Amino acid sequence: GNPQPRVRTETRLASAKSYSARREEPPSPFSSTQLPLPLPLPRNSSAMAPPLSSWPWASLGIYKYFLLGPLVWKVAQEWAEQGGAPLGSRWLHLLLLFSARGLTYQFWFSYSNMLFLTRRRRVVPDGVDFRQVDHEWDWDNFLVLQTLIGAALVNGPLPLPGLEDLRVWDPRGLGIALLLHVGLSEPVFYWAHRALHGAPLFGQYHAGHHSTPVTQPLTAGFGTPLEALLLTLTTGVPLAGAFLMGAGSLGLVYVHLLTFDYLRSMGYSNVEVISHRVFEALPPLRYLIYTPTYLSLHHREKDSNFCLFMPLFDLLGGTLNSKSWELQKEIYQGTQCHY
Numbered sequence: 001g002n003p004q005p006r007v008r009t010e011t012r013l014a015s016a017k018s019y020s021a022r023r024e025e026p027p028s029p030f031s032s033t034q035l036p037l038p039l040p041l042p043r044n045s046s047a048m049a050p051p052l053s054s055w056p057w058a059s060l061g062i063y064k065y066f067l068l069g070p071l072v073w074k075v076a077q078e079w080a081e082q083g084g085a086p087l088g089s090r091w092l093h094l095l096l097l098f099s100a101r102g103l104t105y106q107f108w109f110s111y112s113n114m115l116f117l118t119r120r121r122r123v124v125p126d127g128v129d130f131r132q133v134d135h136e137w138d139w140d141n142f143l144v145l146q147t148l149i150g151a152a153l154v155n156g157p158l159p160l161p162g163l164e165d166l167r168v169w170d171p172r173g174l175g176i177a178l179l180l181h182v183g184l185s186e187p188v189f190y191w192a193h194r195a196l197h198g199a200p201l202f203g204q205y206h207a208g209h210h211s212t213p214v215t216q217p218l219t220a221g222f223g224t225p226l227e228a229l230l231l232t233l234t235t236g237v238p239l240a241g242a243f244l245m246g247a248g249s250l251g252l253v254y255v256h257l258l259t260f261d262y263l264r265s266m267g268y269s270n271v272e273v274i275s276h277r278v279f280e281a282l283p284p285l286r287y288l289i290y291t292p293t294y295l296s297l298h299h300r301e302k303d304s305n306f307c308l309f310m311p312l313f314d315l316l317g318g319t320l321n322s323k324s325w326e327l328q329k330e331i332y333q334g335t336q337c338h339y
């Protein structure tokens with residue numbers, strides 16, 4: 001290949017590095033001087049790559065979106081048959097969900113980059129470098145996968161109860177989904193995530209996700225197919241449970257998935273958005289909802305704070321990072337300001 005672009009990138013990275021070295025920073029777990037260098041990118045092209053460690057459509061580039069073409073075709077067919085927008089079409093809702101979910105990450109990505117609003121509350125002061133931008137380019141692979149799984153379920157031979165006659169809303173579904181999320185999804189994710197940090201799984205499946213020390217909302221989606229399937233299970237079980245118990249609804253699918261995406265992209269936003277006063281007023285709440293500082297500590301130190309959204313499971317598993325809320329308070333107040 002042509003070595004010229006690489007030389008240019010290295011020069012720019014070197015100048016960014018010397019800029020960050022010039023800055024005077026107080027000692028902090030998030031200070032850039034302590035940040036590890038990014039791990040080398042996992043190379044999945046070899047024949048020895050473990051299963052589910054690389055995306056089958058990786059070589060398609062941007063053309064991967066054509067995988068959703070059959071869904072667009074189905075909507076077009078229904079549109080023509082009905083002579084208007086097929087508002088009840090499951091294919092249409094799968095596509096709308098794909099867009100709305102992607103926009104949720106995009107919203108947090110834009111917000112966290114509005115430095116005039118967020119600079120004082122950035123968790124890790126460093127910016128994102130070109131390497132990370134390239135590295136996380138296909139962050140939305142998990143959304144493509146989940147949309148395809150949704151299409152298979154909708155069109156599959158085993159229809160979920162309630163799918164034939166899809167209701168708009170059923171409040172019971174929300175309660176069931178919440179119970180299943182806390183009782184199943186959270187502990188399953190916690191233990192699977194801890195397993196992913198052991199050898200050899202970390203190197204095979206999780207190192208790529210951890211290779212960038214500064215998280216951004218798109219990092220939440222960046223990972224191997226195995227990690228995406230774990231997330232699919234985590235998000236899917238509460239929905240499947242609600243539908244199997246006859247309390248599923250279209251509204252539940254939207255509320256559940258968009259809340260899930262919102263909380264994930266918030267955690268990865270690298271901007272502390274939850275006030276320490278909330279936890280001071282309601283201390284038990286700190287075990288029920290994580291914070292961007294909490295998640296960044298996992299990415300920074302890798303031996304604690306493994307939970308999905310609920311620090312309760314780190315407490316039960318003995319992996320709670322004791323600095324989590326003290327640092328969160330400092331960062332929210334801006335006393336960790338690095339700029």
Ligand SMILES: [Zn+2]
Pocket residue numbers: 193197206210298
């Ligand atoms: Zn991890």
